[in-house]
Amino acid sequence: MKIGRLNHVGVATPDVEAAAKGYADLYGATDATPAKAFPKLGVKVIFVSVPNMQIELIEPLGEDSPIHKFLEKNPKGGQHHMCFEVPDIIEARDAMRARGATVLGTGEPYIGAHGVPVIFVHPKDTGGVLVELMQEPGGGH
Ligand SMILES: C[C@H](C(=O)O)C(=O)SCCNC(=O)CCNC(=O)[C@H](O)C(C)(C)COP(=O)(O)OP(=O)(O)OC[C@H]1O[C@@H](n2cnc3c(N)ncnc32)[C@H](O)[C@@H]1OP(=O)(O)O
Ligand SMILES: [Co+2]
Numbered sequence: 683m684k685i686g687r688l689n690h691v692g693v694a695t696p697d698v699e700a701a702a703k704g705y706a707d708l709y710g711a712t713d714a715t716p717a718k719a720f721p722k723l724g725v726k727v728i729f730v731s732v733p734n735m736q737i738e739l740i741e742p743l744g745e746d747s748p749i750h751k752f753l754e755k756n757p758k759g760g761q762h763h764m765c766f767e768v769p770d771i772i773e774a775r776d777a778m779r780a781r782g783a784t785v786l787g788t789g790e791p792y793i794g795a796h797g798v799p800v801i802f803v804h805p806k807d808t809g810g811v812l813v814e815l816m817q818e819p820g821g822g823h
Pocket of ligand 1: 692723725738740748749751752761762763765786787793794795796800802804805806810811812814
């Protein structure tokens with residue numbers, strides 16, 4: 683298994699609307715989705731599109747959001763994860779485990795903000811960077 687293109691960089695923020703406005707005002711990155719809540723993922727998301735890639739602005743949603751602690755440590759927000767596409771998420775999950783990495787949660791892929799299955803690899807195995815793998819659109823069995 684080899685990772686594919688960088689699909690998005692996840693950026694945690696206390697306020698996705700304010701953050702999206704910042705990207706528009708500062709960088710002219712005005713191509714943004716409306717904010718969308720993903721209660722199961724514990725985040726509210728805005729995707730800001732830039733050429734060939736997206737910035738995924740994520741705001742905590744609900745008590746047990748996985749990014750609460752991150753924002754406690756980084757109250758203004760910050761780079762949170764990188765997400766790469768893979769041809770087959772199950773093959774990728776198995777390869778991560780076989781190569782000694784820790785797949786987060788139950789290890790079962792789940793539907794992410796792009797509507798395709800994702801997994802996360804623990805930062806302790808990846809040089810301190812939280813990596814998300816997502817099945818490339820149209821990929822998988
Ligand atoms: C799905 C959707 C999509 O794109 O489709 C999304 O991306 S939603 C994106 C939001 N969802 C997720 O991130 C789901 C996966 N994330 C998680 O399960 C959790 O965030 C986690 C396990 C990575 C960290 O949980 P936590 O912050 O509550 O735990 P801790 O504070 O104990 O963190 C454990 C260690 O990991 C480090 N750590 C925590 N978060 C990050 C991060 N984003 N990048 C790099 N290192 C990190 C901490 O500094 C600590 O290091 P030390 O031990 O050295 O102090
Ligand atoms: Co993501």
